[in-house]
């Protein structure tokens with residue numbers, strides 16, 4: 001199975017993300033409030049575009065089942081993940097709405113989002129875009145799994161609910177995305193397969209860059225965006 005191979009290939013990157021500042025900061029409760037705020041400002045825009053990408057995929061598929069799945073995913077995105085974001089917002093003593101009142105396309109988030117759009121805009125087969133999107137649920141699920149296996153959190157640990165959310169709620173998304181990619185992959189040319197693999201690995205690296213973006217409070221240096 002292609003996606004199984006990709007998951008194995010991504011494992012060292014996910015282990016690196018686990019050891020980077022952001023996730024370690026959540027585990028050990030020593031993350032800076034500003035890093036969380038930075039993350040949420042970028043993530044609210046990322047998830048909004050992620051929902052828009054699902055809408056673009058709906059227009060590309062002629063399978064009723066796939067349309068139903070994509071609609072369900074849009075709903076999950078627009079509603080469900082607020083639970084995870086509420087955990088982070090609460091930890092810095094603000095509401096999610098206050099923090100994300102103005103979202104920001106910081107450079108790494110910008111690059112990641114445009115990587116997904118490039119595939120949606122240039123490829124008819126939805127497997128290309130999905131291969132760039134699936135590391136989103138996968139990396140978080142895998143990170144949460146690792147964290148829960150290696151740590152026991154007290155009931156009042158401020159980020160416990162964040163890890164629990166991603167350990168619990170990503171499986172349906174993952175299953176469908178992976179099935180579509182694996183089915184399409186069986187019919188693909190070597191060149192297209194290479195692109196699918198590259199999309200997946202690039203997005204996995206984008207996930208790492210996204211957390212590091214927040215940890216370092218990355219900003220545009222020369223463009224006049226002073227936010």
Ligand SMILES: Cc1ncc(CO)c(N)n1
Nearest residue numbers: 043046136137140207210
């Ligand atoms: C950047 C990013 N990747 C993955 C997820 C998980 O949905 C998220 N919220 N944000």
